[in-house]
Amino acid sequence: MKKFIDENFLLQNKTAQALYHEFAKDMPVIDYHCHLPPDQIAEDRNFENLTQVWLYGDHYKWRAMRANGIAEEYITGDKSDWEKFEKWAETVPYTLRNPLYHWTHLELQRYFDVYDILSPATAKKIYDECTAKLQTPEYSVKNLLRKMRVSVVATTDDPVDDLAYHKQLKADGFEIKILPAFRPDKAMNADDLPALISYIGQLEQVCGITITDFNAYLGALKSRHDYFAAHGCTISDHGLEQMYAEAYTDEEIRLIFDLIIAGKTLSEQQVLQFKSAMLYHFAVWDKEKNWVQQYHLGALRNNNSRLLGALGPDTGWDSIGDFQQGPALSKFLNRLDSGDQLAKTILYNLNPADNELMATMIGNFNDGSVAGKIQFGSAWWFLDQKDGMIRQINALSNMGLLSRFIGMLTDSRSFLSYPRHEYFRRLLCNLLGEDVENGELPEDMDWLGKVVKDICYFNAKNYFNF
Incomplete structure (x- = not known):
């Protein structure tokens, strides 16, 4: 009987075993998107x-x-x-x-x-x-990270955060880079006006200004974007149902913002226009600073209103959504590209039905300026499992360049989640090993080993300039 989770777990042939043990196993980990709390790292809890x-x-x-x-x-x-x-x-x-x-x-x-x-x-x-x-x-928390050979962690941080714990970690000289990532979703959430108005108030306090119009609002957010950059941030992130790329004029957005601060109800069209404008401005700032922007698309959140009311968000009431992703995503990326405002971009989808859509969409905007400039991100959330990872890898392989893929991340709040990188690496090596054993790839272990190391570590290191 085969032993459960032995040294060759998920590695079903000799080539896969060699690729994993000789090339993948001991590579450092770059966790370029997660939700680890920086205070617990700084305090070495x-x-x-x-x-x-x-x-x-x-x-x-x-x-x-x-x-x-x-x-x-x-x-x-x-x-x-x-x-x-x-x-x-x-x-x-x-x-x-x-x-x-x-x-x-x-x-x-x-x-x-x-x-x-x-x-x-x-x-x-x-x-x-x-x-x-x-x-x-x-x-301790720091030693848990060291134990898993983590070299970089990018947390997820709101623009109003003072980044005090990131500053402390830098001052302490912690050898693992703990970097902030700019996630401004609350700043564009016109679906919930009371929450957005409250957020505008928080932004006023942090910036020490009074926000009376849209230009002031943009200026305040831009100052926070600059502040994050000054403290090591090179990544932004959004968690959206779908991309927003509604047509709007600057005057329309100014009037919509006036309605927001007056507490007036917005039409569905106005909500979409406001979100579209905010996403565009954030993306332009990212390009100006040569940041990497990430878009997590497709979650249908807060489905159970009874238990959401009792326990709050992020307690287990979300699922895969079936939003139409293609047209707006194409329109959004094309507007940025047409004005030379498209930064390095990672697209994550939650609905496996959209795998091939994402894998082909990235090819529309890879322009030769950077290898893998637009990335089809690692299998995310409900797809972060054996079948989901394999399907994402296969879609990218069939329609793009797997060899330029920046690999795995944890997207976790837990310091015990880093074996997910091992899980991904084993599956990757097994897929390549199967192709070699089936005669579909040459048994060139030097080249295959380089590709494995790149996907596990070096592609991300180069992509993010870590």
Whole structure:
């Protein structure tokens, strides 16, 4: 019987095994998009127990527990950390064939050298052993990053953030680069006027000005863009249902902003125009500073209004959406390209039906100025699993240049998520190995090994100028 998660896990032929062990395994990690909290890195936190580092804020696990019939009090409620972990251990055996089953055991092995299968029978032993390790200096947040050979982390930060923890990390001389990424989605969210008006107030406080018109609003946001650049930021990010590229005039946007600050209801057309204008301005600033811009497209968020009201956003009520992505995305990119305002761009889609759309869209705007200037981003969120990664890799291979791909990221809030890079690397090597074994690629291990190293590390290093 084959051992579960052995050294050749997911590597189904000799070529794949050689590619992984000789070229991919020990490459450093560049995590160019994640949601790790910079305060916990700056403070070099030690987590009190396994639940805190593993279950807090992890809506992947929360959704699985709910599907397994676990009451909310054991998920986000007031039960003790041990009781919550006990319910997670009860759920894990039922997650077989879900990526959580692989991730759970990879994380136990890679961080804690625990090779037991998590279940109610092993829960107490695993919890006590891992919790004891988490109390030691070796398991502080910074050492967890070092353990996974992380070289760069780009967090996700709002324009009003003062970046105090990023400044502290730089002043402390932490050898792993912890860089901010500019995510201004709240600044364009005209769907929720009270929230947008509140955000304008926050921006006024941070900038020390009064915002009375659209030009002042743009100027304030531009000053925050400049501030982020002065503190090491070279990446922006957006999480959108779809791209917005509605036609508008400058006068229309000025009038729409006047309505916003007056608290007047906007039409659906005006909301789309405002979002389109903001996206365009952000993109122009990114190009001016030679930043990389990222667009995460396709999430249908906050579906369960009852539980959203009880628990808030980002607690597990989002799903894949079926938005029409092509026309507006083409229009948006083409407007930027036509004015020589198109920065390096990464497109992530959440609906696998859009894989080929994205893989061909990037080819429309790769202009030869930079290798892989427009990227089809790594399989994202619900697609961040074996089938999703393989389908993204195959779509990119068939319609673009896999060899220029900038590879994997975690997109996670957890310091224990870095084995996802290993998972991706194993799948990549297995696909290439299969092609060699089938006679579809030559057995040129030097060249294949270089391509593997590039996708795992060097392409991202060069793309972001890290």
